[in-house]
Amino acid sequence: MSVRAPVPDFAGRPDFDSISQVEGGEARIAGSALAMGARVFVENRLAVAGLVVVVFMFAFCFIGPLLYRTNQINTDIYNLTAPPSPQHLLGTDSLGYDVLGRLMAGGQTSLEIGLIAAVLATTFGVIWGAVAGFVGGWLDQVMMRIVDSLLAIPTLFLLLVLAAMFTPSVPMLILIVALVAWLIPARLIRGETLSLRTREYVDAVRVMGGSGARIVLRHIIPNTIGTIMVNATFQVADAILAIAALSFLGLGVPPPSTNWGAMLSDGVSYSFEGYWWLIYPAGLAIVITVVAFNLIGDAMRDAFEVRLQKR
Amino acid sequence: MAQSLVVVIGVTVITFVLTRLLPGGVARAILGPHASPPDIAQFNHDYGLDLPWPQQYLNYLWELLHGNLGFSYHLNETVVQLLSTHLPRTLILLSISTLLALVVAVPLGIMQAVRRNKLEDYFFTSVSFALYSMPPFWLALILIIWFASPPANLLPPQGPQGDISTYLDWDQMSGLILPVASLALVTIALFSRYMRSSTLDNLVQDYVRTARAKGVSNAGVLYRHVLRNALIPIITLLGLSLPGIFSGALITEAIFNYPGMGLLFWNSAQTRDYPVLLGVTVVVAVATVVGNLLADVFYAAVDPRVRVTG
Numbered sequence: 198m199s200v201r202a203p204v205p206d207f208a209g210r211p212d213f214d215s216i217s218q219v220e221g222g223e224a225r226i227a228g229s230a231l232a233m234g235a236r237v238f239v240e241n242r243l244a245v246a247g248l249v250v251v252v253f254m255f256a257f258c259f260i261g262p263l264l265y266r267t268n269q270i271n272t273d274i275y276n277l278t279a280p281p282s283p284q285h286l287l288g289t290d291s292l293g294y295d296v297l298g299r300l301m302a303g304g305q306t307s308l309e310i311g312l313i314a315a316v317l318a319t320t321f322g323v324i325w326g327a328v329a330g331f332v333g334g335w336l337d338q339v340m341m342r343i344v345d346s347l348l349a350i351p352t353l354f355l356l357l358v359l360a361a362m363f364t365p366s367v368p369m370l371i372l373i374v375a376l377v378a379w380l381i382p383a384r385l386i387r388g389e390t391l392s393l394r395t396r397e398y399v400d401a402v403r404v405m406g407g408s409g410a411r412i413v414l415r416h417i418i419p420n421t422i423g424t425i426m427v428n429a430t431f432q433v434a435d436a437i438l439a440i441a442a443l444s445f446l447g448l449g450v451p452p453p454s455t456n457w458g459a460m461l462s463d464g465v466s467y468s469f470e471g472y473w474w475l476i477y478p479a480g481l482a483i484v485i486t487v488v489a490f491n492l493i494g495d496a497m498r499d500a501f502e503v504r505l506q507k508r
Numbered sequence: 509m510a511q512s513l514v515v516v517i518g519v520t521v522i523t524f525v526l527t528r529l530l531p532g533g534v535a536r537a538i539l540g541p542h543a544s545p546p547d548i549a550q551f552n553h554d555y556g557l558d559l560p561w562p563q564q565y566l567n568y569l570w571e572l573l574h575g576n577l578g579f580s581y582h583l584n585e586t587v588v589q590l591l592s593t594h595l596p597r598t599l600i601l602l603s604i605s606t607l608l609a610l611v612v613a614v615p616l617g618i619m620q621a622v623r624r625n626k627l628e629d630y631f632f633t634s635v636s637f638a639l640y641s642m643p644p645f646w647l648a649l650i651l652i653i654w655f656a657s658p659p660a661n662l663l664p665p666q667g668p669q670g671d672i673s674t675y676l677d678w679d680q681m682s683g684l685i686l687p688v689a690s691l692a693l694v695t696i697a698l699f700s701r702y703m704r705s706s707t708l709d710n711l712v713q714d715y716v717r718t719a720r721a722k723g724v725s726n727a728g729v730l731y732r733h734v735l736r737n738a739l740i741p742i743i744t745l746l747g748l749s750l751p752g753i754f755s756g757a758l759i760t761e762a763i764f765n766y767p768g769m770g771l772l773f774w775n776s777a778q779t780r781d782y783p784v785l786l787g788v789t790v791v792v793a794v795a796t797v798v799g800n801l802l803a804d805v806f807y808a809a810v811d812p813r814v815r816v817t818g
Contacts, residue, residue, distance in 0.1 A: 204585075236772050260765075336627065342514050342515065342518050345511075345520065346515050346517075346518025346519045346521070346522055346793075347513075347516045347518075347522060348751070348797045349515050349518075349751070349793040349794075349797050350518055350519065350522070350751070350793045350796075351515075351750075351751035351752070351754040351755045351758075351792055351796065352751065352752075352755050352790065353754075353755035353758050353759065354754065354758065354773065354788070354789055354792055355789070357773065357774070357785070358526060358777070358786070358789055359756075359776040360776040360777065361776075361778075361780050361785060362529065362530060362777050362780075362782075372673070389518070394547065426732065438643055441643050441645075442643060442644075442645065442759060445759075446759075446762060446774060447641070447778060448778070449775060451583055458643070461643075461645070461646060464556065464761075465649065466650075472595075472655075476646075476650070476653065477650055480642075480643065480646035480649070480650070483642075483643050483646065484641055484642050484646070487641040487642075487643075488637065488638065488641040491518065491637070491640075491641055
């Protein structure tokens, strides 16, 4: 059952005839699935817009600081919470840091953690789900009940418990977010594996003497590439939101490193003073980035026509 | 049913393992960093922490079954006592906002489905998409800035602090408006999107054509036939969105300083009050499992095409 509602009537429904090529064969086929996905993707204007926004965000955060040089190391106590001015285009925060520069520095952390956590979570989840689905039997039962049990704990509660137990550094934060996020891909891939493992080409590999590991790694996982890619994209959006929430609640990256959530957390104390530049820019940066990743994910789901389960 | 039980046991295993993974162990967490090794050994012996792990787990489960969720050394109260004052507040917040979300989202979703690909549909789809991608705490912050700070000053910026019995007083009730709104807005975005696609799925069914052919009016088809069928998946959606609603409550309570279970949990995370953290986690997880089970049972009761097996 998909909670992220599949939109049944999107304009320009692509031609899925070529999807039959995806089934069977080895990694080369995954390549053609990617090519097909890319083609459908480009036809979807919203997705291209999302991609443009993501590229822009990366450029803004990683190339921006080269063009717009600010001091993000030393505080400037003569310029606390200064309103936007030609020197500080988006003003300064409660420690005197330039907000626009901080937005770039914070964005680097947000994007890095989001991407790495999503890749980690997806990789681990995919392997977990494929092994459970492929091996089946009691191992499948045990592995999936672990997933179910972890999923029963609301995400934010689990995140906070872990963040309270293991004082976060950036790598630790990535691990914590990934530890919570791998469950959905595990469940999705296990479901797909259950249907894939009965295909003729799996029997064929077995007859030819291929090992279980070879079947899982070279045949089953490449054939779920659509689900994997779509889910990974949503994972990035979710991870960025998760880090923002954790940092906002004061259990994220420790200073002097910052991210968009932490910037908002600093801004909260000033919400009554009308210092809008401490609240709106960081929040908008999160929303724009997350919307962009979600648009890309939605378009890729249409491209691969996979129905995804999503909290 | 059996599966739910397995998941509940799984949750207790996870919280048990988490307590044993505490940096420095339980004794260190409670006695503090300066406790001497003999003290720690004595503590471990007193609380059965030197027993083999399986034995410890069974003891832990035994305590849970007897309603002992742990003891907060920070607040000097049992977790059950803490929950008995905090949980009702959270339940009030959650039930009001979820009901409100349903009341708004169901007609909204139907309207969008009927007027699909028209201006209204695009407008509300974009709004839901933005709300859905918005960090809930940012939404709450914006609500505070717009409605609860100068120059507007319309509503109090924090939730009611008093006892639940006083909630009917206006100054307490008005404090609930912003927390409820910020929780409900996100839920409306999710529910209306789902309601829209559920209605669309039903509008193309054969029974709709049959009803039309029999001369039922458009409104009749919509409210007597489509609405009933389109509502069924919402039951499952309610069950599935429980964890998300709990997480939303945590954030909302933290921002509006509303003394419910979420705020208790957040404060405990900051003070590293592990017994409260893990006790509340067990409660929330069990509530989620029970909620999902109820949704399944209810679904089968409402829709005779579905019968839960096993």
